[in-house]
Amino acid sequence: MQLKDKVILVTGAASGIGRQTCLSLAARGARIHASDIDRDGAAETCRRIEAEGGRASFLHHDVTQPEAWRDVMQVIERQNGRLDGLVNSAGLMVVRPFQQTDFELYRRQQTVNVDSVWLGCQAAQSLLARAAEESGGASIVNLSSILGLKGGSMHSAYCTSKGAVRLLTKALAIEMGKLKIRVNSVHPGLVETPLGLGSMTDMIKYGAPLPSLDAAVSMVAQRTPLGRAAQPLDVANVIAFLCADESQYVTGSELTVDGGFSAQ
Numbered sequence: 276m277q278l279k280d281k282v283i284l285v286t287g288a289a290s291g292i293g294r295q296t297c298l299s300l301a302a303r304g305a306r307i308h309a310s311d312i313d314r315d316g317a318a319e320t321c322r323r324i325e326a327e328g329g330r331a332s333f334l335h336h337d338v339t340q341p342e343a344w345r346d347v348m349q350v351i352e353r354q355n356g357r358l359d360g361l362v363n364s365a366g367l368m369v370v371r372p373f374q375q376t377d378f379e380l381y382r383r384q385q386t387v388n389v390d391s392v393w394l395g396c397q398a399a400q401s402l403l404a405r406a407a408e409e410s411g412g413a414s415i416v417n418l419s420s421i422l423g424l425k426g427g428s429m430h431s432a433y434c435t436s437k438g439a440v441r442l443l444t445k446a447l448a449i450e451m452g453k454l455k456i457r458v459n460s461v462h463p464g465l466v467e468t469p470l471g472l473g474s475m476t477d478m479i480k481y482g483a484p485l486p487s488l489d490a491a492v493s494m495v496a497q498r499t500p501l502g503r504a505a506q507p508l509d510v511a512n513v514i515a516f517l518c519a520d521e522s523q524y525v526t527g528s529e530l531t532v533d534g535g536f537s538a539q
């Protein structure tokens with residue numbers, strides 16, 4: 276999967292899946308714009324890419340702010356004049372029993388996980404369309420979750436957000452098809468990142484019957500047909516496929532990356 280000279284913006288680039296996606300796309304030749312609200316983390320992602328001979332620049336970016344999206348697109352237009360890919364990975368996960376999830380927390384979950392994707396797809400469309408016209412296609416990859424496909428205890432706010440990302444993706448795939456912009460969602464199971472492991476810790480805190488974080492991760496591994504939780508690279512490889520021309524006829528699809536967990 277070659278991504279040579281494709282210009283790709285990855286949000287949530289300071290950590291976890293977003294960081295690994297930046298590294299994996301850059302290793303395949305993409306020029307990365309790594310954005311995050313966490314300056315130091317995203318700058319560190321760029322340092323790692325450059326240390327391996329790749330090209331990356333850091334953008335400080337709060338994905339919940341419409342004007343921040345406008346600024347980011349202006350920088351990309353100035354520097355590259357086009358955008359071949361957008362990976363919406365920034366996110367957070369609220370884990371709380373339903374009756375303890377106050378409305379403010381619920382709203383914050385939707386703002387960070389859903390409004391950001393809406394704003395990002397809208398802000399990026401014209402630069403993506405320009406790239407698609409020049410090279411035959413452009414790609415948006417939205418991070419949903421297996422919790423956007425099925426319910427989970429203590430995850431009412433998160434499931435709401437990831438279910439919305441799934442259908443927003445399909446709606447945009449239909450509307451953007453004529454522009455040759457493909458739009459797909461990726462649905463990981465448990466990935467060992469600060470967010471994934473933090474969610475397990477929170478489940479224990481709010482009463483899940485598990486003795487420790489290690490026990491929780493092993494329980495997921497035992498219930499997963501492939502016998503382990505995911506690493507960020509497992510997800511980044513799939514995102515690379517969806518950004519590359521090899522997936523040129525794939526749009527509106529939902530790709531699970533969960534070792535078979537949700538097939539059961």
Ligand SMILES: NC(=O)c1ccc[n+]([C@@H]2O[C@H](COP(=O)([O-])OP(=O)(O)OC[C@H]3O[C@@H](n4cnc5c(N)ncnc54)[C@H](O)[C@@H]3O)[C@@H](O)[C@H]2O)c1
Pocket residue numbers: 286287288289290291292293310311312313316336337338339363364365366367368387418419420421462463464465466467468469470471472
């Ligand atoms: N880790 C998992 O188990 C898992 C499973 C399924 C889906 N996902 C999804 O994958 C995506 C990435 O998760 P991860 O595990 O890499 O998480 P992570 O916590 O490692 O990274 C998330 C990044 O998003 C950034 N971020 C948060 N709010 C932001 C904002 N307002 N503006 C800009 N950046 C912001 C954080 O600073 C962080 O760098 C998320 O959308 C998450 O819901 C994760």
